[in-house]
Amino acid sequence: MVMSYLKKLYAFIIFFFLYAPIMVLIVFSFNESKSRGSWDGFTLKWYIELFQDRQIMSALYNTIVIAILSSTIATAIGTAAAIGIHNMKQFKRSMVMNLTYLPVLNPDIVTGISLMLLFIFLKIRLGFLTLLLAHITFNIPYVIISVLPKLKQLNKHIYEAALDLGASPSYALRKVIIPEIMPGIITGFLLAFTLSLDDFVISFFTTGSGVSNLSITIYSMARRGINPKINALSTIMFVTVLLLLIIVNKRMSKTNIIKE
Amino acid sequence: MKEGRISSPYIIWMTIFIVFPILLILFFGITIRTDEGFKLSLENFQRFFEPIYLLVLWRSIRLAFISTVICLILGYPMAMILANKDLKMKNTLVLLFVIPMWMNFLLRTYAWMTLLERGGIINSFLSLLRIPPINLLYTEEAVILGMVYNFLPFMVLPIYSVLIKIDKSLLEAAEDLGADSYTVLRKVIFPLSIPGVISGITMVFMPAVTTFVISRLLGGGQFTLIGNLIEQQFLFVGDWNFGSAISIVMIILILISMGFMSKYEKENEGAGLW
Amino acid sequence: MKKIIKAVVAMVLISTVIFIMTGCGQSKPTLKVYNWGDYIDESIFKDFEEEYGIRIIYDTFATNEDMYIKIKAGGSDYDVAFPSDYMIERMISEDLLYEINYNNIPNYKYIGDEFKNFSYDPTNGYSVPYMWGTVGIIYNTTMVDDTVDSWDILWNEKYAKQILMLDSQRDSIGITLKKLGYSLNTKNVDELEAAKDALIEQKPLVLAYVGDEVKDKMIAGEAALAVVWSGDAVYMNWENPDLEYAIPKEGSNLWFDAMVIPKTSKNKENAELFINFMSRTDIAFKNADYIGYSTPHIEARNLLDEDLINDPTAYPELEDLVNCEVFKDLSDFLREYDKIWTEVKAR
Numbered sequence: 001m002v003m004s005y006l007k008k009l010y011a012f013i014i015f016f017f018l019y020a021p022i023m024v025l026i027v028f029s030f031n032e033s034k035s036r037g038s039w040d041g042f043t044l045k046w047y048i049e050l051f052q053d054r055q056i057m058s059a060l061y062n063t064i065v066i067a068i069l070s071s072t073i074a075t076a077i078g079t080a081a082a083i084g085i086h087n088m089k090q091f092k093r094s095m096v097m098n099l100t101y102l103p104v105l106n107p108d109i110v111t112g113i114s115l116m117l118l119f120i121f122l123k124i125r126l127g128f129l130t131l132l133l134a135h136i137t138f139n140i141p142y143v144i145i146s147v148l149p150k151l152k153q154l155n156k157h158i159y160e161a162a163l164d165l166g167a168s169p170s171y172a173l174r175k176v177i178i179p180e181i182m183p184g185i186i187t188g189f190l191l192a193f194t195l196s197l198d199d200f201v202i203s204f205f206t207t208g209s210g211v212s213n214l215s216i217t218i219y220s221m222a223r224r225g226i227n228p229k230i231n232a233l234s235t236i237m238f239v240t241v242l243l244l245l246i247i248v249n250k251r252m253s254k255t256n257i258i259k260e
Numbered sequence: 261m262k263e264g265r266i267s268s269p270y271i272i273w274m275t276i277f278i279v280f281p282i283l284l285i286l287f288f289g290i291t292i293r294t295d296e297g298f299k300l301s302l303e304n305f306q307r308f309f310e311p312i313y314l315l316v317l318w319r320s321i322r323l324a325f326i327s328t329v330i331c332l333i334l335g336y337p338m339a340m341i342l343a344n345k346d347l348k349m350k351n352t353l354v355l356l357f358v359i360p361m362w363m364n365f366l367l368r369t370y371a372w373m374t375l376l377e378r379g380g381i382i383n384s385f386l387s388l389l390r391i392p393p394i395n396l397l398y399t400e401e402a403v404i405l406g407m408v409y410n411f412l413p414f415m416v417l418p419i420y421s422v423l424i425k426i427d428k429s430l431l432e433a434a435e436d437l438g439a440d441s442y443t444v445l446r447k448v449i450f451p452l453s454i455p456g457v458i459s460g461i462t463m464v465f466m467p468a469v470t471t472f473v474i475s476r477l478l479g480g481g482q483f484t485l486i487g488n489l490i491e492q493q494f495l496f497v498g499d500w501n502f503g504s505a506i507s508i509v510m511i512i513l514i515l516i517s518m519g520f521m522s523k524y525e526k527e528n529e530g531a532g533l534w
Numbered sequence: 535m536k537k538i539i540k541a542v543v544a545m546v547l548i549s550t551v552i553f554i555m556t557g558c559g560q561s562k563p564t565l566k567v568y569n570w571g572d573y574i575d576e577s578i579f580k581d582f583e584e585e586y587g588i589r590i591i592y593d594t595f596a597t598n599e600d601m602y603i604k605i606k607a608g609g610s611d612y613d614v615a616f617p618s619d620y621m622i623e624r625m626i627s628e629d630l631l632y633e634i635n636y637n638n639i640p641n642y643k644y645i646g647d648e649f650k651n652f653s654y655d656p657t658n659g660y661s662v663p664y665m666w667g668t669v670g671i672i673y674n675t676t677m678v679d680d681t682v683d684s685w686d687i688l689w690n691e692k693y694a695k696q697i698l699m700l701d702s703q704r705d706s707i708g709i710t711l712k713k714l715g716y717s718l719n720t721k722n723v724d725e726l727e728a729a730k731d732a733l734i735e736q737k738p739l740v741l742a743y744v745g746d747e748v749k750d751k752m753i754a755g756e757a758a759l760a761v762v763w764s765g766d767a768v769y770m771n772w773e774n775p776d777l778e779y780a781i782p783k784e785g786s787n788l789w790f791d792a793m794v795i796p797k798t799s800k801n802k803e804n805a806e807l808f809i810n811f812m813s814r815t816d817i818a819f820k821n822a823d824y825i826g827y828s829t830p831h832i833e834a835r836n837l838l839d840e841d842l843i844n845d846p847t848a849y850p851e852l853e854d855l856v857n858c859e860v861f862k863d864l865s866d867f868l869r870e871y872d873k874i875w876t877e878v879k880a881r
Contacts, residue, residue, distance in 0.1 A: 225750025
């Protein structure tokens with residue numbers, strides 16, 4: 001009995017530790033005063049200022065476009081790569097897999113810097129394009145890692161049966177293999193999408209010429225001091241994440257019930 | 261199925277964007293810039309082994325190590341609580357644990373800046389208790405706190421995902437054989453959860469040792485970590501050669517620790533988190 | 535399942551198209567401006583856009599070195615940048631700047647003559663002065679009861695952990711050299727070594743090495759003393775009247791920031807158009823009034839508030855600054871400064 005209370009207390013403390021800072025940001029995003037020790041009354045002005053801030057809005061735009069494009073392209077390249085890798089001979093396969101794990105294991109800062117050196121070496125102007133290329137690059141391995149296990153579970157004979165029944169290899173691929181591994185592809189896509197949304201370090205080194213994403217903007221704002229606009233931004237992002245996760249979770253539990 | 265042709269776009273892509281850039285870093289690392297162009301030299305590495313830079317390396321490892329240990333101590337019991345089968349609303353609680361991880365980590369770090377300041381919430385609270393304000397921000401402790409806060413979920417979730425897979429009958433068998441709950445924990449649960457612990461340690465230690473943001477924002481530029489050193493060389497000093505050499509040292513460091521970890525981690529493959 | 539996937543794919547595609555289309559909708563010509571953080575009234579961009587139909591893309595840097603590396607390394611295409619004196623000298627000598635066609639900048643005539651012909655741009659060929667000022671100490675009168683007239687106060691144990699230093703190597707090493715009685719352009723290794731030791735000795739007293747956040751921190755009373763640029767001091771005093779600015783008697787740094795056109799620019803004429811616009815009296819006034827820095831623009835200065843014109847923080851008499859020096863480019867010797875600063879911060 002005591003044990004169970006202790007457990008509850010412990011869990012409460014940890015959750016408090018995780019959420020207290022976020023809650024403080026949310027509460028203070030409605031604070032009239034710019035200083036943070038005192039409460040001067042309720043206001044929505046920081047939200048209005050946030051939406052009028054050109055820099056933040058263009059950063060938001062870049063973040064979303066980059067996330068959509070990079071995760072889509074990475075999913076396409078990554079899925080194809082996974083199918084290819086799955087059918088490779090042992091030696092070549094382990095070579096390619098080592099290559100795949102390299103950016104996953106490499107510290108972000110090294111990946112970011114090496115890409116920056118590459119772009120400068122190739123004389124590509126740092127900006128939107130380089131940011132996109134960098135995001136695709138670090139996203140692909142995660143797609144492959146998500147798709148490969150599904151391919152392993154795949155029954156080899158289905159594909160062969162399809163061929164025996166007269167399907168062309170590409171038809172069999174589209175109609176037999178892809179639908180079977182779809183859950184892995186979707187996981188990979190979502191993973192890539194979130195990683196792209198959240199990335200700071202690699203973006204920081206591979207962008208330039210005034211193109212920035214949300215993370216970079218928050219970093220430069222935070223370096224300038226405490227700004228209630230960031231609090232407002234945090235609140236919006238927190239609520240969005242919360243809603244998204246709740247919706248996803250509801251859907252998942254619903255489909256589970258139907259399946260059962 | 262026709263062999264690897266379908267993966268050739270990928271292989272070309274990775275050659276251009278992963279292999280070639282790393283070769284560039286290698287090239288810069290083992291050369292120095294002279295008036296006549298680049299000259300092969302190990303000077304950069306020699307420079308890295310000067311006491312001042314070893315101090316930075318040592319500080320990075322020390323802070324990352326402390327943070328990892330704190331994450332483990334705080335996280336393991338939490339993972340056990342979450343993994344408890346009788347827990348009501350378990351999915352919700354796990355979800356609650358994941359949400360902060362989905363928030364931009366800069367925002368999470370920023371949240372602590374507002375809390376720790378001299379005029380921040382914690383100090384205003386202390387002043388109600390008539391305690392004079394203390395410097396919390398821009399200290400080594402603040403940097404460690406930032407690391408623990410940001411990386412704690414990376415410790416809890418892998419351990420959690422291993423713990424829920426433990427066969428309950430094993431635990432019952434142990435109890436039937438007379439083990440008390442402490443012995444069960446020590447002799448059965450903990451050994452079985454080792455793969456989760458290992459991947460948790462990796463997932464906390466690696467980002468912690470290479471971070472430059474947390475030390476910059478919460479340490480006020482005073483606690484140079486190896487990540488800050490690299491950033492400085494590339495973005496402020498412009499000494500790409502020295503910066504590359506430090507990056508190479510870091511890659512080697514990470515690869516060694518990964519090799520070390522993978523010995524313990526056979527089936528888990530580090531995918532436990534997702 | 536399949537339907538959901540199709541729906542998701544369709545949504546992704548549609549939203550991508552929409553996003554890209556809205557992005558391309560603004561196909562106006564653009565001009566890329568690279569400036570210090572918080573160093574311009576950003577509403578001026580809108581004025582410029584309305585007047586000339588050129589959209590400004592704005593990016594900021596924290597130190598001269600930061601900006602120099604970005605332009606030198608390539609991979610950028612900034613049209614206008616705002617470096618300081620010694621950095622302009624360096625960029626000229628490394629052929630990173632375009633010569634400006636002053637025929638396109640008629641408003642150059644409003645810039646005071648005392649701000650022309652400085653050693654960093656002896657021929658006045660590459661730069662148009664933007665702002666000028668000094669480096670000094672800002673202190674909170676409620677927290678500091680000593681007279682602030684010397685750099686030594688930043689080494690006073692009494693203010694341990696209440697001192698903010700600039701995270702900028704030339705400035706921080708420079709004031710230390712001044713404190714020790716040396717020139718802030720020294721190339722003497724022993725003098726630099728002494729400065730390094732002094733900075734390392736000071737480090738335990740320092741709360742943080744900061745950039746732009748110094749303003750926020752001092753206004754909020756987070757620290758007692760800070761090294762700042764005079765223009766920031768004016769702004770901080772507006773926000774918090776307890777803050778006072780002093781130029782130490784050992785002398786300090788007198789600096790000039792100017793607008794230049796880096797060779798990365800793809801549209802020199804538009805860059806000149808922008809520089810001329812910034813030097814127009816109404817715009818120069820609006821800007822100086824907003825950021826609080828001291829303008830070299832005579833007409834704009836005369837429009838400013840009486841209090842500001844008479845404020846010795848913003849507009850000291852140039853004769854009073856006899857001990858102050860302007861930074862010079864140290865060319866290759868800069869590596870020593872880099873090294874010292876890295877070591878101080880790594881300690």
